[in-house]
Amino acid sequence: MDTVSVTKEKIWGMNFFLLFLSRFAKVLADNITLVALLWLVVELGGDAKISSIISVCMIVPQTLLGPFLSPLLQKGKLKNWMFVSDFLRGFVILVIPVLLFLDLLSFWILFILVLLQSTTGAIYNPASVALLPKILGKTVLQKANATLQSSYEVITLIGLACAGPLISLLSTKVTLLITSILFLLSGIIIFGIKLIEKQQVQKAEVKSTKYFEKVKQGFSIVKQHKLLLGLSIFALFLNIGLAPWTTLLSLFSANELNGDATTVTLIRASAAFGALVMGLVLTKLDITRQGALFIGAGILQGLMLTLIGSFPLLWLVIGAAFIFGICTTAINVPEIVIIQTTVPEDQQAQIYAVIMTISVAFLPIGYLLAGLFADIFGNSVIIAFGGVAIIISGILVKLFTPLFSMRIEKK
Template sequence: MRDPDFRRLFAATALGQLGDRVIFLALPLVAIAALDAGEFQVGLLTAMTTAGSLLVGLPAGAWVDRMRKRSVMVGADFVRALVLLTIPVAWWLDLLTIWWLCAAALVHGVLTVFFDVAYVSYLPHLVGRGNLVEGNSKLSAIRSVTSISGPAVAGPLIGWVGAPVTLVASSAGMAMSGLIAIGIRKRERKPEPSASERPRLGRDIKEGLKFVLKRPVLRAVMLGDAIFNLFLIMYQTMLLVFLERRIGLESFGIGLILSGMGCGALLGALVAAGVSRRIGQGRVIWLASLVTCPLTVLMPLARPGWSLYVAAIGLAALSLGGVVRFVAQASLQQALTPDRLLGRMSATARFVSWGGIPLGGVLGGASGSVFGSAATLWIGAAGMTVSALPAFLSPLRTMRELPEGKDAEPVR
């Protein structure tokens, strides 16, 4: 935190994530409350939000590796701000439909892919490889703080001015994030390929895939993430529907539940580095999921009253375990990857890990329509728990320290 450039990245992250957390609550509530969307339409909206990982997941890494990461982050922030601003404008003009929402969510999601790939690739350059765990922990901490404050602010704001207008706050957060990131002084050199290695998209994508898929540790992390994210999105797609229609919560109450999840995420960020040191950076990746994911079954068992508060604690535990796991595996992936492949590693990991998220949104909506929101929460809880298996069955089961030597070298 004594590094002024890291402080700027920290502040930009805080504002961008605050905008994202408002979107997380406001966008589905625009569909549910303002447009009276059905369960399947809510699932389709969720799918569009994350479809960018499938559409541009792999080429994004190759493109980002040819550009300055900071410039990609700034550009993505500004364009996302404009896209979000179209939703309240369309609402004011009485033009807003579920298809408009889906289109805005899709464009926003594609831009988020580019931002996230650049962001993950930029951190080792900014803080150095020896500080990755600390850097990831601090950035996870601020993301967790915004997970608390975002829904806590968004809930009352939605109740006061309505979900569409609340998205103006998200747009402003994205724009301010981009403005602060412009001030980061530590610049990268623009990657310059040698004359004998002219950029070729197909070859670059293949090299990134080969690097990731030939390493058992990275494969296990990605497969576990893919399973977890698929069922998490199924769960989250019906969570707001369950809370609003089965429990009878209004936007303020839903915001409090999501803020509780943010509290768990903040605690996870604070303890992540210490837990990794004590348990081992490899073992904590599967243990975090195995211990916390089963607690999510408390939500479909909940009813208005004390059982809902207990279920909210289970969601907070899920967030705690998720952040501990994220810090450990993100630091592992960054440490194992050469600088020139960071963008492609990040994009490949995102493509594999997040590729099933749109499917999860559609399956969540379809399951909610057929079986109901409570049954879908049960399915999601079971699937998230199973996601610990790939890491448990890999070298991560006993790994305490990062691999060294040939495992950190690129594969050609």
């Protein structure tokens, strides 16, 4: 009975509300920008290879550069860095419609601009993870993260749903202009947040360390800390196991389920609804064994992938996708809470960035291999294989690391 209790503390003060609004604008802009840029490739006469390069340019820098940018956050001023991240990102995106208007945009320039906007966006998420404990008490971190995670799924769907109509009605240029404004708005909203007083005092106590020593220190901490190492390893295999599902969903829906684009939307909506439901549940419960929740949800997600790949029936896939979404929130929330409650506050942004980098390091290879082996063995087999890989890795992490047995103190 000590692992779960009802949490009654409120999180919806002005600080959290402003952070929520900032993330709302940012996530909305993220998803609309993704669709707009991929559609821009079509308008410019690009092919699948160009689209793949654009996708890599958008994702890789934002995830891999975190450890090299996050040491800048150890001295504080998280709000300033989040504003700079959004402002620069919005400015870079604004350049694209301007160049389109002047008829000066080539694919090489577009690649560079997409890389730049992804690079400037790499600092926002680590900063927001470190900012949350500075505006809320530790006892409500799970509730706050669950709220942000569940809303993320809904906002993602809103962004993807709005992108098409915006592009059709207003053009790709105007749509990108709107997203640049949304990024700027996200950054401006952050300045209204006020840090709790004790954190401002602690901020001056951070020891001075050289930049490259800080970068190395982040990886060293994760390597030496068995709990964080277990978290990183399982996160890595979770993403590798999810790569076939992410890459092959459209083909799986068309070939194995005999569906169309509506089928893909239905499956994604089912997963998003599951994520939303679990987010609402976690706002009501206070779970002390966050590691057990993280591993258990990961293994269950692996089971759902194995089930989907083994029995490709539409009704079964939709139901499994709902549970899949539940697991997504039950994975992401504990992952962040564990970092926020076990890592010193001045290192949280850096450790989060390091773990995210480790977890996505092999994603490009995973995407490539998923498509390659799917052509040989079929989409269903590769999706099921990804689920099996997650299950095995989860069991090994449970057996050989202290992650499963960790508890969060309720002080």
